[in-house]
Amino acid sequence: MSSTTTPSVRPRIAVFGSVNMDLVAYVDSAPGRGETVTGTRFSQVPGGKGANQAVAAARAGADTAFLGAVGEDAFGTQLRTNLVECGIEVSGLRTLGGASGTAHIVVEADGANSIIVVPGANGEVTGLREGDQALIEGSAVLLLQLELPMDGVAAAARAGRAAGVPTVLTPAPARDLPGELLEHVDLLVPNQHEAARLTGESDPRTALAALLRTVPEVIVTLGADGSLYGARGGEPVHVPARKTRPVDTTAAGDTFCGAFAVARAEGRPPEECLRFAAAAAAISVQRHGAAPSMPERAEVEELLA
Ligand code: ADP
Numbered sequence: 001m002s003s004t005t006t007p008s009v010r011p012r013i014a015v016f017g018s019v020n021m022d023l024v025a026y027v028d029s030a031p032g033r034g035e036t037v038t039g040t041r042f043s044q045v046p047g048g049k050g051a052n053q054a055v056a057a058a059r060a061g062a063d064t065a066f067l068g069a070v071g072e073d074a075f076g077t078q079l080r081t082n083l084v085e086c087g088i089e090v091s092g093l094r095t096l097g098g099a100s101g102t103a104h105i106v107v108e109a110d111g112a113n114s115i116i117v118v119p120g121a122n123g124e125v126t127g128l129r130e131g132d133q134a135l136i137e138g139s140a141v142l143l144l145q146l147e148l149p150m151d152g153v154a155a156a157a158r159a160g161r162a163a164g165v166p167t168v169l170t171p172a173p174a175r176d177l178p179g180e181l182l183e184h185v186d187l188l189v190p191n192q193h194e195a196a197r198l199t200g201e202s203d204p205r206t207a208l209a210a211l212l213r214t215v216p217e218v219i220v221t222l223g224a225d226g227s228l229y230g231a232r233g234g235e236p237v238h239v240p241a242r243k244t245r246p247v248d249t250t251a252a253g254d255t256f257c258g259a260f261a262v263a264r265a266e267g268r269p270p271e272e273c274l275r276f277a278a279a280a281a282a283i284s285v286q287r288h289g290a291a292p293s294m295p296e297r298a299e300v301e302e303l304l305a
Contacts, residue, residue, distance in 0.1 A: 006061060006297060011265030013062040013258075014139035014165075016132070016156040017050015018122040018147035019083070019093070020101035021075040022290075030106045030114055045289065046082040047103060048122070049145040049172060052251050052290050055086050056258025057143065060280055061297040062265060065135045067092035067156070068148070069121035071100035076121070086291070092135045096121045117147075125152040128159055137163040140265035143257065144185075145170045150178065157184035166264070170257050171198060177214075187217040189257050195220045204228050208236055219260070219274070221253055226278060229270055239274040242282035242303070251290035256281040259300065279303045 026041040050068055058064040066088050070076035072095055079100060083090050099120040107113045125148045136142055142160040144153050144167060153169075160167035161184040168187045171177060174197040182188075188211055190198060195207035204220045208230045211218045220228045226240040259280035263273035280300045287293035 006301065007266050010061055010063045011140045011262065012065070012138055013054075013057045013141050013143060013261050013265055014065045014067060014092075014136050015050050015054040015057065015143040016067040016092075016136070016148070016153070017053065017143070017145045018048035018101060018119075019046070019051035019066070019068050019070060019079050020048035020103045020117065020120075020122070020147075021045075021079060022047035022103045022105055024105040024107060026107050028109045030108055030112075045291070046079050047290055048101060049147050049170065049254055050143075051079070051083060052254040052294075053143050053145065053170070053258045053261075054083065054088050055291040056251075056255045056280065056284075056294045057262055058087050058258075059294050059296050060259040060262040060276075060300060062262045063089065065089040065092055065139065067132050067135055069094045069096050069125050071096060071098050071121045073099055075100040075102065089135075092129075092132055094121075094129060096124050098124075119147075122148055125149060127152055127155045132156070133159050133163070136160055136165055139165050141165065141261045142167045143170075143261055144168065145172055146175060147173065150175075150181065154178065154181040154184070157181055160184065168257065168261055168264075170253065172253070174198065182214045185215050187219065188215045189219045189221065189253075189260070191221045191253055192223070205236060217270075221256055223249070223252070227256070227274055229274055231270070237271060237274075239271060239278060241278055244282045244286050246285035248288045248293065249285045251293065252281045252285050254290070255284040255294050258294070275304065276300060 101120040101122040104116040174194040199210040201207040230236040260277035263276040283295040284293040
């Protein structure tokens with residue numbers, strides 16, 4: 001099977017994570033304390049690292065189930081509909097009383113941004129609910145991030161380990177990782193800043209080695225410099241990024257991670273998974289937005305052919 005062949009059976013991936021509505025205001029410069037400014041444009045886009053990784057995995061060729069929560073507001077309905085329209089299975093997406101998660105983003109004329117995340121329903125996901133275990137057990141890979149309460153993330157990782165499902169954690173937003181979470185994680189995928197924050201080591205190779213003392217496999221993503229992969233006991237492997245002209249690197253890491261999970265779930269060897277993920281991410285950085293920039297499987301295959 002060549003590295004670009006689509007398998008006849010689509011693998012199943014479960015994503016246990018956050019889903020937000022991103023509310024984006026574009027301004028010349030952000031207001032200071034007590035100040036009001038007039039914006040130039042507004043956009044409302046579905047987001048959240050969990051939902052973004054689910055969209056990336058579905059587009060890259062997996063039957064993807066999303067486990068998480070929205071509120072009973074209009075955003076909740078829109079977020080659910082969006083996931084369904086992306087072909088994602090939402091039986092594990094709960095509607096809870098109260099507000100959906102929102103991210104309030106201010107983008108200045110020079111591209112700098114400031115973000116307030118209000119977790120809403122995401123903040124209520126402190127453990128597994130009925131049916132979650134079965135969705136995780138039926139998957140070839142479980143994807144986790146850190147935009148849900150740590151208790152919820154740890155419960156999902158425990159369920160993944162109990163079911164023998166490889167668990168991939170993107171440690172973002174970066175925060176200290178408790179041992180009870182790490183002991184159930186098979187593969188950690190920080191970017192270089194998160195790797196430095198987790199280990200105190202600014203050199204990615206040193207950070208990778210430090211992280212391999214806590215989990216069996218690590219990928220440190222390096223933006224335009226590609227990615228560094230290591231498995232305990234083996235030599236690290238560097239896979240370069242594809243040469244591109246990036247216009248918007250939002251969600252490059254989520255695209256990379258979702259696509260990597262699909263290739264891993266198809267049973268491909270690590271370097272092939274990394275090249276597949278790098279191709280998907282390279283396409284995404286040449287387009288604007290998060291989920292809208294994520295490529296379909298056929299586009300990734302075409303780039304790799
Ligand atoms: P994050 O979005 O989490 O900060 P990175 O910036 O490290 O993650 O990007 C993840 C992956 O996306 C990289 O390993 C690389 O394959 C791809 N990528 C990111 N930026 C570029 C770029 N400018 N050109 C090509 N590929 C890129």
